[in-house]
Amino acid sequence: MVDDAGSAARRELLAHLREMLKAVRLLKNDMSTQHPDVPAGTLSVLALIDAMGGEPAAPGCHVKDLAARSSLDPSTVSRAVAAVVRAGLVERTADPHDGRASVLGLTPAGRRSLDDAMAWTDDRLAGALEKWNPEDISVFTALLQRFSADLMSHHHRPLEAAR
Amino acid sequence: MVDDAGSAARRELLAHLREMLKAVRLLKNDMSTQHPDVPAGTLSVLALIDAMGGEPAAPGCHVKDLAARSSLDPSTVSRAVAAVVRAGLVERTADPHDGRASVLGLTPAGRRSLDDAMAWTDDRLAGALEKWNPEDISVFTALLQRFSADLMSHHHRPLEAAR
DNA sequence: GGCCGATAGTTGTATGAGGCAACCATTCCG
DNA sequence: CGGAATGGTTGCCTCATACAACTATCGGCC
Numbered sequence: 017m018v019d020d021a022g023s024a025a026r027r028e029l030l031a032h033l034r035e036m037l038k039a040v041r042l043l044k045n046d047m048s049t050q051h052p053d054v055p056a057g058t059l060s061v062l063a064l065i066d067a068m069g070g071e072p073a074a075p076g077c078h079v080k081d082l083a084a085r086s087s088l089d090p091s092t093v094s095r096a097v098a099a100v101v102r103a104g105l106v107e108r109t110a111d112p113h114d115g116r117a118s119v120l121g122l123t124p125a126g127r128r129s130l131d132d133a134m135a136w137t138d139d140r141l142a143g144a145l146e147k148w149n150p151e152d153i154s155v156f157t158a159l160l161q162r163f164s165a166d167l168m169s170h171h172h173r174p175l176e177a178a179r
Numbered sequence: 180m181v182d183d184a185g186s187a188a189r190r191e192l193l194a195h196l197r198e199m200l201k202a203v204r205l206l207k208n209d210m211s212t213q214h215p216d217v218p219a220g221t222l223s224v225l226a227l228i229d230a231m232g233g234e235p236a237a238p239g240c241h242v243k244d245l246a247a248r249s250s251l252d253p254s255t256v257s258r259a260v261a262a263v264v265r266a267g268l269v270e271r272t273a274d275p276h277d278g279r280a281s282v283l284g285l286t287p288a289g290r291r292s293l294d295d296a297m298a299w300t301d302d303r304l305a306g307a308l309e310k311w312n313p314e315d316i317s318v319f320t321a322l323l324q325r326f327s328a329d330l331m332s333h334h335h336r337p338l339e340a341a342r
Numbered sequence: 343g344g345c346c347g348a349t350a351g352t353t354g355t356a357t358g359a360g361g362c363a364a365c366c367a368t369t370c371c372g
Numbered sequence: 373c374g375g376a377a378t379g380g381t382t383g384c385c386t387c388a389t390a391c392a393a394c395t396a397t398c399g400g401c402c
Binding site (some may be wrong): 219 | 358360361362363366367368369372
């Protein structure tokens with residue numbers, strides 16, 4: 017049956033997915049032990065803030081936006097932001113257009129930390145990929161992107177869609 | 180510079196990796212809400228026990244083995260195992276050759292739960308991959324495997340290796 | 343122009359995963 | 373036999389995350 021072959025392929029994919037999660041877990045582990053200054057896990061917050069117009073000119077990233085982009089609960093993001101603010105990596109300024117919100121932006125220290133962490137990660141990644149040719153990397157990246165997108169599009173109650 | 184191109188590619192890969200982690204987080208989320216019986220996260224333990232000669236004939240999987248294969252602390256695995264044992268999904272029998280250890284194996288209920296969860300996951304995966312042709316899937320799987328392996332081989336103190 | 347629903351954010355509380363260290367029980371080796 | 377190593381468990385801690393309740397503000401409507 018075609019279906020059986022597909023299922024077997026999916027089982028294998030799943031197994032390697034688990035393996036990848038393990039690898040990522042270990043990577044994060046290393047990072048927190050070797051890079052204790054970046055409050056670990058808040059790194060993604062830094063990166064996100066940076067990615068969303070860290071410059072004051074942009075409409076600014078609010079906690080709400082970060083939560084939306086990362087699919088996390090606002091409370092989670094709020095705590096993470098509080099942590100990086102406490103650590104002096106992010107600056108919170110009142111939004112002139114909305115008294116409820118604050119605009120978030122990296123401080124110089126935050127940028128430095130982010131750059132450090134990125135450099136470290138890039139090193140690790142470069143090490144892991146040293147035997148890959150650029151084409152493989154781009155193919156992998158593209159497939160990864162496609163996979164995440166498809167997985168997410170089929171997320172959240174296919175119930176309503178399927179029946 | 181070639182190096183710059185490589186770095187850019189890695190940054191992009193990293194971004195999509197984050198995206199994938201998000202997708203997986205959401206997937207797990209769905210699973211725990213829609214599949215509350217399988218104590219969530221212990222699923223990997225079930226799968227591992229199954230993958231390691233769940234049948235009594237095999238040398239049996241000890242907690243130690245599970246910990247090694249999953250790169251988790253024995254204590255973590257111990258708790259997870261305790262949970263599935265409590266839930267009646269796994270049976271613990273004394274190892275005749277080693278009084279300290281116990282041999283773990285799925286109970287019928289455990290097998291059923293595992294099969295259920297696998298079926299559910301497979302469904303999800305099938306949905307996500309419905310527009311993929313088998314070749315893409317296998318390429319993706321292979322690259323994923325290679326990536327995890329390379330990432331892990333460069334894991335944990337490249338210090339000793341690099342200098 | 344003032345009130346009510348919506349909205350941004352924070353905080354309280356809970357859960358689950360994971361780690362480290364201390365501890366028991368056993369086993370293995372000199 | 374006795375001490376070092378080994379398998380496992382448990383205590384305790386940290387993080388990440390969620391949900392719910394709450395506060396403060398905004399915005400539209402009468």
